[in-house]
Amino acid sequence: MSGIEAFSPKGMLHEGWSTQVDDYAIVCGWALEGKTFLVGDVAGGLYAFEGKSGKLIWQIKDIHKGGLLAMSIHPNGKTFATAGQDGHVNIWESQEGTATNALELGKGWVEHIKWSPDGKFLAVVFTKYVYVFDDKGQEHWRSEEHPSTVSAIAWSNSNELATACYGQVTFFDVVNDKINQKLEWRGSLVSMVLSPDGDIVACGSQDNSVHFWRRSTDEDSEMTGYPGKPSHLAFDQTGTVLATGGSDRVTVWSFQDDGPEGTVPGELMLHTEPISCLAFSHSGMLLASGARDGSVFSWFLQANGQGDPVGGAFSGDLVSQIAWHPDDTALAAINANGGITVWNFKVRTKTSLQEFE
Amino acid sequence: MSIKEKVPVTILTGFLGSGKTTLLNRILSEEHGKKIAVIENEYGEVGIDQGLVINADEEVFEMSNGCICCTVRGDLIRVLGNLMKRRDKFDYVLVETTGLADPGPVAQTFFMDDEIREEFSLDGIVTLVDAAHIDQQLGRSDESSEQVAFADVLVLNKTDLVSDESLDNLESRLRDMNRMARVIRSKQADVSIDTVLNLSAFDLDQVLQRRPTFLEPEYPFEWTGVFSLEKGRYELTLEEGPDPTMSLVLLLNQGKDETSLNSGAESCVRLYAEQEQLMNPGDMVPVGKHVSLQLQSEGTKSFFIDVDKARDIGLFTQHTAEEFNMKLTKVNTPSTDEIDNNQNISTISPIAERVWVAEHEHDDEVGSIAIEREGDVDPEKLNRWLSRLLSEKGVDIFRTKGFISYAGESKRIVFQGVHMLFTAQPDKEWGNEPRRNQLVFIGRNLDAAEMSREFDKCLV
Numbered sequence: 001m002s003g004i005e006a007f008s009p010k011g012m013l014h015e016g017w018s019t020q021v022d023d024y025a026i027v028c029g030w031a032l033e034g035k036t037f038l039v040g041d042v043a044g045g046l047y048a049f050e051g052k053s054g055k056l057i058w059q060i061k062d063i064h065k066g067g068l069l070a071m072s073i074h075p076n077g078k079t080f081a082t083a084g085q086d087g088h089v090n091i092w093e094s095q096e097g098t099a100t101n102a103l104e105l106g107k108g109w110v111e112h113i114k115w116s117p118d119g120k121f122l123a124v125v126f127t128k129y130v131y132v133f134d135d136k137g138q139e140h141w142r143s144e145e146h147p148s149t150v151s152a153i154a155w156s157n158s159n160e161l162a163t164a165c166y167g168q169v170t171f172f173d174v175v176n177d178k179i180n181q182k183l184e185w186r187g188s189l190v191s192m193v194l195s196p197d198g199d200i201v202a203c204g205s206q207d208n209s210v211h212f213w214r215r216s217t218d219e220d221s222e223m224t225g226y227p228g229k230p231s232h233l234a235f236d237q238t239g240t241v242l243a244t245g246g247s248d249r250v251t252v253w254s255f256q257d258d259g260p261e262g263t264v265p266g267e268l269m270l271h272t273e274p275i276s277c278l279a280f281s282h283s284g285m286l287l288a289s290g291a292r293d294g295s296v297f298s299w300f301l302q303a304n305g306q307g308d309p310v311g312g313a314f315s316g317d318l319v320s321q322i323a324w325h326p327d328d329t330a331l332a333a334i335n336a337n338g339g340i341t342v343w344n345f346k347v348r349t350k351t352s353l354q355e356f357e
Numbered sequence: 358m359s360i361k362e363k364v365p366v367t368i369l370t371g372f373l374g375s376g377k378t379t380l381l382n383r384i385l386s387e388e389h390g391k392k393i394a395v396i397e398n399e400y401g402e403v404g405i406d407q408g409l410v411i412n413a414d415e416e417v418f419e420m421s422n423g424c425i426c427c428t429v430r431g432d433l434i435r436v437l438g439n440l441m442k443r444r445d446k447f448d449y450v451l452v453e454t455t456g457l458a459d460p461g462p463v464a465q466t467f468f469m470d471d472e473i474r475e476e477f478s479l480d481g482i483v484t485l486v487d488a489a490h491i492d493q494q495l496g497r498s499d500e501s502s503e504q505v506a507f508a509d510v511l512v513l514n515k516t517d518l519v520s521d522e523s524l525d526n527l528e529s530r531l532r533d534m535n536r537m538a539r540v541i542r543s544k545q546a547d548v549s550i551d552t553v554l555n556l557s558a559f560d561l562d563q564v565l566q567r568r569p570t571f572l573e574p575e576y577p578f579e580w581t582g583v584f585s586l587e588k589g590r591y592e593l594t595l596e597e598g599p600d601p602t603m604s605l606v607l608l609l610n611q612g613k614d615e616t617s618l619n620s621g622a623e624s625c626v627r628l629y630a631e632q633e634q635l636m637n638p639g640d641m642v643p644v645g646k647h648v649s650l651q652l653q654s655e656g657t658k659s660f661f662i663d664v665d666k667a668r669d670i671g672l673f674t675q676h677t678a679e680e681f682n683m684k685l686t687k688v689n690t691p692s693t694d695e696i697d698n699n700q701n702i703s704t705i706s707p708i709a710e711r712v713w714v715a716e717h718e719h720d721d722e723v724g725s726i727a728i729e730r731e732g733d734v735d736p737e738k739l740n741r742w743l744s745r746l747l748s749e750k751g752v753d754i755f756r757t758k759g760f761i762s763y764a765g766e767s768k769r770i771v772f773q774g775v776h777m778l779f780t781a782q783p784d785k786e787w788g789n790e791p792r793r794n795q796l797v798f799i800g801r802n803l804d805a806a807e808m809s810r811e812f813d814k815c816l817v
Contacts, residue, residue, distance in 0.1 A: 043445075
């Protein structure tokens with residue numbers, strides 16, 4: 001919160017609605033085609049707000065003993081899953097917040113869950129194992145034991161799941177139960193994203209670097225020089241640019257032509273504290289970034305990684321997650337103080353001039 | 358927004374069976390008003406009574422610069438990262454390590470990761486020692502001596518199973534290895550909680566208040582004799598002793614009161630750090646020089662001291678006078694050509710005598726080195742030396758603690774280090790306190806003389 005003063009939304013971000021939840025808001029997402037905005041707080045509170053107005057539709061408390069850690073909304077938006085420190089995964093329907101299923105993994109935290117792109121599978125990380133459940137909640141597949149706790153997962157397609165842990169990224173064919181590829185690198189991987197075509201794997205590492213591999217050519221590279229650890233990474237929908245955190249600036253690597261090896265990344269500088277979340281819009285090269293200082297900016301990027309700000313707003317506290325509305329007409333941010341803010345995203349027109357005509 | 362209070366963290370180490378779980382349960386039941394998170398690495402022999410228990414998988418990793426001093430615990434970073442988000446934050450975090458773990462990476466995690474450093478402060482490292490079995494363990498594994506070396510508090514547990522005599526021996530062995538730690542004896546880990554929690558062991562001021570002598574220096578000499586002498590020549594005779602050589606420093610105008618003895622000792626420490634000058638029987642002992650008396654030959658060996666006028670002199674010797682039956686006598690013939698041993702010999706008794714805490718010959722590879730000097734140091738020189746020392750020997754230096762007086766700085770500088778990582782921060786004002794430097798290193802196979810010499814070069 002320090003180092004920045006509150007300011008009103010600027011550029012393409014316009015006042016929308018804001019509200020408050022009981023504790024540190026940790027997860028959020030749009031459900032039911034953007035009609036509903038879901039928020040979870042660390043204490044295990046779950047909330048559904050009307051997407052347009054911010055009116056509270058329903059709320060449930062203490063859904064995970066010890067605390068909530070993760071949420072994944074089903075691609076159809078009608079159901080979603082939550083996971084927590086109690087070692088449980090709960091499945092809910094979005095409309096009324098009814099629990100439809102509960103999976104008990106055991107004594108340990110469940111920090112990562114993710115629906116497959118076709119919505120048939122739910123991948124769940126439990127300690128050194130990854131489980132895949134089908135939409136009925138039946139265990140469909142279980143990974144071998146990883147050498148250490150799995151720190152990130154991502155689906156490269158609906159049958160193939162990538163897992164990251166200390167020293168390796170593994171691609172599992174969860175339908176035929178086999179390992180498609182194993183990429184090894186001695187480093188503690190703290191985050192992972194895949195390019196939309198699944199060819200590029202990018203991982204942030206504890207030692208302040210980003211490592212990536214091209215699966216098709218077996219090439220890999222390491223981008224070093226970050227002042228902090230790049231816990232937040234995002235690919236745009238075309239896989240042209242990779243936005244990374246790790247400092248108070250957004251570092252954008254371009255994969256066009258022969259890049260990013262040997263190229264200078266674009267650097268987006270407006271935040272005053274380290275980046276705490278990144279999200280690309282569903283279409284186009286619009287990036288939203290949130291930081292520990294509570295600032296949120298939207299940027300228009302070029303294919304070479306350079307970019308310009310198109311909107312800015314202040315959310316009040318460390319921005320824990322940001323989410324674009326499914327049709328990119330709004331941007332939502334949740335923060336460490338439980339603050340929820342949704343801005344409309346549109347071109348700022350000078351309506352006053354038209355009134356005189 | 359108020360200043361963020363950091364959550365204190367205590368690291369609990371010790372071999373399996375040393376009583377860690379018993380102590381954990383004790384802490385949780387006595388501190389039941391507080392929210393305590395326990396991060397465990399192994400299932401204890403007995404269950405934990407209450408509190409939040411999180412299992413972590415002891416994922417130790419090196420930073421990719423390949424330096425083993427930069428290993429940290431990835432699992433801890435993740436677990437603590439999530440814990441600190443709650444609004445009803447934890448009052449305390451206990452991290453239990455497995456019996457075979459090196460506490461280094463756990464401690465380093467609190468220095469290396471920015472986000473963790475912002476929210477948590479390492480309060481102390483508590484090592485439980487099974488009094489009945491530690492002797493074998495110390496000989497067998499590096500881990501157990503590392504756990505002793507890292508400790509701020511050593512809980513000597515299961516004392517009921519061992520005789521008092523072997524407890525005393527064990528305690529002095531542990532103290533030799535780690536002179537910084539406080540040793541507490543217990544039967545069933547029944548120690549009072551305030552001896553293990555909220556120690557601010559990484560806050561040196563409190564350490565000093567509690568144990569003002571923790572940095573009491575060990576001198577490289579065991580004995581001082583002050584002699585009141587007339588002008589003339591004197592003969593120093595030595596018989597067979599425990600060593601074939603003995604170091605000695607001769608000081609003029611040595612006072613016999615406590616303050617003068619201490620200040621004489623202080624300057625002798627510096628002199629002892631210098632290269633010694635070999636002296637053969639019959640040689641003249643120079644003033645203010647570190648000399649090594651060569652005592653290999655059989656029978657009585659004689660060295661000579663010339664005194665220009667009546668004054669008190671001090672002899673600072675590596676061993677006690679008794680061990681070599683060392684005697685000082687006046688040579689009556691002014692001629693130096695011939696010495697007649699039978700003429701009028703009367704042994705001169707010292708007007709003051711002092712036996713110092715001497716540096717021990719350590720059997721264990723792990724030991725402590727204390728450096729204590731008056732005066733100021735040159736910050737740049739010190740920094741250069743410490744950086745070099747820690748980059749060369751960082752693997753073997755487990756802990757570093759101390760105060761430094763920087764020339765031109767009105768505040769005391771506090772040093773803290775775990776392996777290669779060290780911080781130097783200005784602390785309170787010196788005020789009228791005499792400027793001095795106190796540093797303790799705990800490590801394996803450290804060369805005390807070399808380190809003292811190097812430190813002395815940093816003095817202004």
